[in-house]
Structure formats: C-alpha cells, structure tokens
Amino acid sequence: QVQLVQSGAELRKPGASVKVSCKASGYTFTTYSIVWVRQAPGQGLEWMGWISAFNFNTNYARKFQGRVTMTTDTSTSTAYMELRSLTSDDTAVYYCAREYYYGSDSYYYYFDYWGQGTLVTVSS
C-alpha cells in the first residue's frame, strides 16, 4: 500500500533553516510528483510547490521562491523540502503528498496520499 512517512517535529530559531523528509513506499517513486503543503495553526492549507520525481523539475509557489528548495533521492524514494530564513510565520505543519495523474488527451491531477505531517516550530 502507498505510504508517505515524514520526519519528526523540528524546532528552529528565527533565521535558521529546516529540512523535512518524506519517504515514499508502495509505488514506483519516479512515476509521480511530490507536492508540499503547509498548514499554520488553526489555518487553511497552502501549496508550497512540487517536484517531479522523474526529472527533478520543480515549481515553487511565488511566495516561497528563493527561500525553498525541493529535492528527491530516487535511490531511497525520499523527497526533501528545505525552507530557509525562517520566521515565526513559518510555524506550521508541513505535509508532503503524492500528485497522482491520469488521462490521455487531457490530464487530471489530485493529491491522493498524504504524509502524516511534520510540525516545524520557529521560536527564539
């Protein structure tokens, strides 16, 4: 069965960086992209970007461009999301999800499996 298992909670000081991992299993890792979504306490979902596990192409939300780097390690079927120059506004639960797609003439995309989430707390 498909599983995405994320790394544990992190505590960082303002200005620091954090790197969250997301280990996939139960499917061919290079077939689908991995997206990262975050959720601040009591808030909604915010898409941060995606990375193709096939060709390593990335697409970052404008808000995070220059501050985020998404990578994958196909040898371990693991995706990583690094966020730099952290502020208290970055305190959130960070999720990875698989971006499934299907279709022929047109393609349809959705997030069908999610990791359990990683709480990142930014505090001095």
Next chain:
Amino acid sequence: QSVLTQPPSASGTPGQRVTISCSGSSSNIGFASVNWFRQFPGTSPKLLIYTNDQRPSGVPDRFSASKSGTSASLAISGLQSEDEADYFCAAWDDSLNGWVFGGGTKLTVL
C-alpha cells in the same frame, strides 16, 4: 486570504443534507477540475472527491460534488456525527501557475 472562497462554517442535524460551496475564477475552477479534501483534527487531509465529482474507493455515496462555471460544491447527505471535520476545495490556478485551496469549511453536526 485564500484564492478559493469557502464559507468558514456549516452545520446540520443527523440525517440532513448539507452543501459546502467553493467559489473561484476563470483561472482556477473555470480552468481546471476541483478536488475536495476532508481533515479531522490533528490528522492529515484525505482525498474525498477528485476531478469535480469522482469518489475514491471507500468514500460513501453520501458524498457528492459538482462544478459549474467558476464554482463548485460538495454535498453530504444523510449527515452523520462522524462527518464533523474541516473540508477544503482545491484547484490548479493557471495564472498563478500553482495549486490553490479554499480556506476550509468547518462542518458541525448538531
């Protein structure tokens, strides 16, 4: 401020039918298909509806959804206490070149 607009709350009594709306624009809902997610407190979101109106296996047919123009809606019939959760809509936004979400709707079963 979320790109897609959802009512912050909705409620109903057991057995009732409730609907949750999701309003967007021509660059997102008017351009691409809509997906819906359900999230229970302290857990990760789960896919509820994909491609406007498709239910993944395991999702009961009490859940249905539709899309028209730049709006979408999720309907839950035969409301049950275990349906209490947050519901989010999502779509690809062609202008932003990224996924956008609604702010979420907290469903309360009275």
